[in-house]
Amino acid sequence: MYRVSKSVAFCYGHRLLNYSGKCRHLHGHNARAVITLERGGLDDRGMVEDFTAIKQVVRDWLEREIDHTLLLHRDDPVLPALQQAGERVKVLAENPTAEVIARMIYEFVADRGYPVIEVTLWETETSCATYRGVRS
Numbered sequence: 166m167y168r169v170s171k172s173v174a175f176c177y178g179h180r181l182l183n184y185s186g187k188c189r190h191l192h193g194h195n196a197r198a199v200i201t202l203e204r205g206g207l208d209d210r211g212m213v214e215d216f217t218a219i220k221q222v223v224r225d226w227l228e229r230e231i232d233h234t235l236l237l238h239r240d241d242p243v244l245p246a247l248q249q250a251g252e253r254v255k256v257l258a259e260n261p262t263a264e265v266i267a268r269m270i271y272e273f274v275a276d277r278g279y280p281v282i283e284v285t286l287w288e289t290e291t292s293c294a295t296y297r298g299v300r301s
């Protein structure tokens with residue numbers, strides 16, 4: 166088995182509902198997603214996947230969907246005011262935790278046909294969450 170990982174940095178804002186820690190307040194993170202792909206063999210270039218191609222695909226999507234965006238639960242009472250003010254908001258059906266963001270990135274990469282096995286979302290330098298998919 167061969168495994169490669171690509172790291173992509175981005176920023177996002179969020180806050181968590183039903184949570185008593187600091188993340189209950191609106192704030193931002195300088196995050197890093199590490200996308201890990203695996204294949205049993207290499208392609209005719211001797212690669213699992215081209216690092217540049219992975220970065221481009223993920224980077225484009227992150228810039229469109231998450232980078233410099235407030236990720237908020239659909240029940241968050243601050244949502245209408247932020248949307249009315251024209252803020253860049255992405256509404257989720259669940260709390261915008263590192264776990265959920267890792268899964269969102271995983272699902273995007275998997276849907277594009279890449280052999281992704283896991284995505285780790287580093288929310289801070291010391292805290293990360295990993296989503297690992299079940300391969301069919």
Ligand SMILES: [Zn+2]
Nearest residue numbers: 179188192194
């Ligand atoms: Zn946070």
